[in-house]
Amino acid sequence: MKPERALHRDVTRGNAAGTSYSVYPPRAGDACETVVLIHGVGMNQSVWSPQIDALTARYRVVAYDMLGHGGSTMPAPVPTLGEYASQLERVLDELEVERAHVVGHSMGALVALEFALTHPQRTRSVVAMNAVYDRTPGQREAVMNRAATLGDAPAEAGIDVTLTRWFGDPVPAHLTKAAEAVRELLLTVDPIGYARTYQLFARSDDAHVGRLSALAVPALFLTGECDANSNPAMSQAMAAVAPFGRAQIIANERHMMNVTNPAQVNERLLEFLLSASTASTASDRPSDAGGCHD
Template sequence: MAEPSFPGRARAPVALRGGALRGEIGYLRTGSGSPVVLIHGVGMNAEIWAPQIAALAAHHDVIAMDMPGHGGSLLPPADATLDDYADAVIGLLDALGLPQAALVGHSMGALVATHTALSHPARVSRLVAMNAVYCRPEAVKIAVRERAAELEEKGFSASIAPTMERWFGDPVPAHLVDVAAIASRALRTVDAEGYRRTYWLFATSDEAFADTLHTLAMPALFYTAEFDPNSSPAMSRQMAERAPQGRAEVLADARHMMALTHPDAVNASLIAFLNEADAGVQKLEPIKP
């Protein structure tokens, strides 16, 4: 697999938590058309979306952001909440003069995207929550919180090998060695404190939407992998059942990092969902940065 090339990285000023914390959000932007914001998972950065950026840019204005604490973005607060991460998404839209965008989030990014859609429905045209967590079963809840506790006890570097094993297997199959290297590089270069703060929030936020998902105002695709035990098909189906315009899709024979390992199938689903006609949607004027 050839090393991917990326459009130029840029940064936009944003404020978190009502302006109390100010800094920059890093992002990649390319393409033209209706805007789509891609939000990665814990430990990754905007570049992990390379296959999706390439596919979506033909018909969309694609913005792949670095979550707070990752890539070129500011650290989240020590006591960060999902509101802080949603503030980063809305702050980026404001800085780019975009009144509305579709959001595509993966894993922790799916939590951020869903929270943003629930908190700022006028700013989100469509939602894709990929490999999302929702009301984890007790055994899964215990396991993810134990991993969060190990981060505090053993430090970030000790988590890299078991994370890669969960995502890709051990040994990594030969046909996945190149894409696994992309994820490994992201994990090895992420800010350790940004990772720690974000992972703890990820570990404790799976019930964040249990009482509000029925208010989701836009079409939503809850999309996961057949062999993702921590972001299971059952979770995506539950979310789809609760969202008024929700639907679930499960990618066969895939695991958590399916956007990297199965890009053609993932891209086809994203393009089909994002390109559906939205009858009666009001055209919004651009925001002045």
């Protein structure tokens, strides 16, 4: 299906082989590189709204709904990370984007890394925000237990526990609005899509162990100091083995730091993307001399 022009923000919305997506044009007329945003389990593309204005200052931004979420189709009953990486490939094909900066949060970070490892020629850089990596046995048991309890309907109690992990208990007053918005996303996500995706997320923390040394693009591993499940040690471990990796930790932040502290997250993203763009432009200059080929 070809995209339709929306009536606000000059956003273009469309559907690529079952994937609902939005494209936000850059505010700078000569900007041509694309940044793709991949949300986490239980969310949808709207969770990136705090990043759109900042990123469109320099880039075209594509946000889409992961399989089983928002307006996108279901994954297989027992999906793989490759299935989610192929979803991103289809979106890029639909939009005729040759290469993109790929930014993923939580489960989206696993997808972003999988895509960068399997499609390096289409990846300018990768950002893994609040990513999981090589959980301890105790951490793995806890997340597998949560995955095993998922049924066919959202559980209010489970959502409360999740919000406590992500925002704190009690939720700070200045984060109440953000927490309620996230709660609404968790309440309205398709329960089957959520369960299938979460179960993949639960068993995929070792999916990139032993593989990140082959990551051929600039990589930022960004997490919050107080994110217990996607903790700083994980980001630092990934950055240590990725050839062009760096880790950054945002003080006092938890798992949903893109909505709780967008100013800091946006600053780190833009700083990294600009450096990756500069490196990419330098390496691409002979072949890109005729113009922009995103």
